[in-house]
Amino acid sequence: MIQTYKPSNRVSLIGLIGLALTVLSGGVALGIGAGYISRYVWVILLFPLIVGGVAGGMLAFMIKRLHLRNPGVALFAGLLMGTLCFGAFHSIEYMEFRSEMVAAVIKEDPASEPAQIESFIDFSLQEETGSSGIIGYFKLMAREGISLRIGKGNAKLALHGTLAWIYWAIEFLIFIAFPALVALNGADEPYCEQCRRWYGEEAYLGSVQLANTENFLALLQSGASGGAATLLGGASIELPRASVYLRSCRQPGLHASHLSVTKQSLSGKGETYSEPLLSGLISPQIASELRRTNTQPAEGVAGMAQTG
Numbered sequence: 001m002i003q004t005y006k007p008s009n010r011v012s013l014i015g016l017i018g019l020a021l022t023v024l025s026g027g028v029a030l031g032i033g034a035g036y037i038s039r040y041v042w043v044i045l046l047f048p049l050i051v052g053g054v055a056g057g058m059l060a061f062m063i064k065r066l067h068l069r070n071p072g073v074a075l076f077a078g079l080l081m082g083t084l085c086f087g088a089f090h091s092i093e094y095m096e097f098r099s100e101m102v103a104a105v106i107k108e109d110p111a112s113e114p115a116q117i118e119s120f121i122d123f124s125l126q127e128e129t130g131s132s133g134i135i136g137y138f139k140l141m142a143r144e145g146i147s148l149r150i151g152k153g154n155a156k157l158a159l160h161g162t163l164a165w166i167y168w169a170i171e172f173l174i175f176i177a178f179p180a181l182v183a184l185n186g187a188d189e190p191y192c193e194q195c196r197r198w199y200g201e202e203a204y205l206g207s208v209q210l211a212n213t214e215n216f217l218a219l220l221q222s223g224a225s226g227g228a229a230t231l232l233g234g235a236s237i238e239l240p241r242a243s244v245y246l247r248s249c250r251q252p253g254l255h256a257s258h259l260s261v262t263k264q265s266l267s268g269k270g271e272t273y274s275e276p277l278l279s280g281l282i283s284p285q286i287a288s289e290l291r292r293t294n295t296q297p298a299e300g301v302a303g304m305a306q307t308g
């Protein structure tokens with residue numbers, strides 16, 4: 001029997017607090033950092049991808065550390081982190097814009113009151129764009145055009161009007177998509193609820209000739225692991241083939257192991273490529289039978305590597 005792995009959806013209170021702190025402080029800090037960097041150098045699309053990637057990496061690390069195995073909570077955390085990061089990033093740009101305006105007004109009229117200058121800026125934005133505050137600022141930027149820039153004012157390509165809004169929408173999607181997808185994947189990784197640990201790294205168990213794959217999987221499904229094991233050979237089996245990997249928890253003799261079967265073939269260019277065929281949990285008995293008959297040297301057998 002191969003049982004589909006389903007995350008338990010469990011989150012501890014400490015896990016939730018840690019996640020909330022990561023999302024709030026990490027998202028805001030990353031956005032502020034990116035905002036300050038963008039004063040000197042910013043490349044559209046590429047830099048948002050880097051920011052999204054860093055946010056995703058932070059979140060994935062914490063999800064692993066905090067043993068968070070609730071994909072719904074993880075997805076929400078990723079979306080929120082990306083949104084906060086995006087908000088902080090553009091808030092820094094907006095604040096920078098306002099302080100430049102203040103400096104310009106003071107240069108003109110050194111006697112002006114700060115409160116007066118602030119309301120003058122909002123009044124000007126309202127006059128120019130029909131909106132005050134950050135919305136007015138966005139409208140003004142869209143009119144002036146945002147540029148793919150390396151260093152300030154060094155425009156290589158300017159996006160105006162609707163194109164600027166479309167760009168910001170794409171940028172927002174990049175900011176939220178990375179952390180959301182990475183978090184979702186992280187919380188969906190196999191976890192042993194008895195050991196309270198994530199399963200270890202994948203260990204190669206053996207390969208099956210492609211023609212025998214369906215038979216192999218059917219035997220495993222029906223619990224005839226002995227028959228399945230006889231079809232299992234080593235890495236010398238020619239491509240295309242199906243390769244079998246196992247992930248174990250701390251007590252592979254007592255708890256289920258995580259099995260994944262991948263089809264490996266040669267592309268037209270002669271490169272090996274893999275596509276997942278099936279994954280799920282198998283009983284300790286079936287796992288030990290597969291391990292016993294596997295033809296690999298001892299270090300590849302048990303996959304005792306533990307993480308988390």
Ligand SMILES: [Zn+2]
Pocket residue numbers: 192193194195196249250251252255256
């Ligand atoms: Zn276990």
